[in-house]
Amino acid sequence: MTIVGVLHAIAAVLLGAAAVLILFRILRGPSILDRMVASDVLVSSVVLVLGVEMVVNHHVRTLPIVLALSGTAVLGSIAVARYVSKHDRVEVVDTEGVPGVEEMEERAEGKVE
């Protein structure tokens, strides 16, 4: 396998792992905004996958799809964000185990006068 093939394989594996992590956040939520941010990132990772595929197979046929996606991916999250209401508020309780949150809170408290 050539070095170029290795680079392409690394890029493909990294994009696959990223897509799994993004899907986890879409499924887990907790709020609709988390899901919309994650689905925006999923669209851009699809665009990146299209780009990698173009480079690997030496063609530029899917560039119009990239153009359309980069122009319209934003509409969904704008439409959803417009109609988020206070009923969609999530009491944030699932970050208790997140490392570093306590430090961030202490730092935030220390700077508040």
Place this chain on the structure above:
Amino acid sequence: MSVGAVGVEAVDVEAVDVGAVDVVAGVLLVIGALLTLAAGVGLVRFPDALSRMHAAAKPQVLGLICVLLAVALESGSWLTLLFIAPIVVLQLITTPMAAHMIGRAGYRTKNYRRSLIVSDELQDDIDRAQS
């Protein structure tokens, strides 16, 4: 003989060039994929929606630019570069629109961890407007 030798040499030089371009394109692809992975890790590990927006923007702008540059390098045509320019411009225009709308909705519906905020200048302005 000499003509044949020159021809062989020219082919060799071209082969080396194409190989270098391929490697550069591959490195750009890996950079874009790394940024996407970083966004995925940030989406999973950051504590609230407003923090997750910070991680989300990296593959949308820099990752897209890297991968599209790789596509242009690989195709070796100026027309491709001409085609990816509006893609990058569209993405640069639309990504802040989405971030603005989501951030506004997140702030208004209080979908963030109050305890993580160091300073809230918008709340100061709201207080001043309402007093």
